[in-house]
Amino acid sequence: MAKGYETHQLRLSLLQGLGKDLARRAKSKCELTGASGVPLRAYEVPPVAEDPELDRTLLLSEACHAAIQRPQSLDGREWRCLAEAVWSDFPALQVLAWRLLKQLAPREAWARELIDECMLDPEIEAWARAAEL
DSSP states (O other), X not given: OHHHHHHHHHHHHHHHHTHHHHHHHHTTBOTTTOOXXXXXXXXXXXXXXXXXXXXXXEEEEHHHHHHHHSGGGOOGGGOTTHHHHTTOSOHHHHHHHHXXXXXXXXXXXXXXXXXXXXXXOHHHHHHHHHTOO
């Protein structure tokens, strides 16, 4: 059990090392919603690499972290920001937005339409499908 804890602490330390670069890239805003002035923390878009990678890590608000943990409880009215995020130039953001849209699609017409319109590069789509929420 101690080995697992140590591994987890090491990973957290490595993620913290990305903090300045994440904050700079995100301009200290949630990369998914654009919210500013809220607590932010790193989120690695699964499947995660052995060591954290800046290109596979997003800076997200606590609300986004909670939504990712319980995607079945997403309220479509609160997630219209996904319409912009899925067209981002940043692949990790596209992947997360696509996964959240897939969760919303069964009950939200606008999310279904976005998924139908969305044309992800084959490599990004494979990543998105590799570990759906």
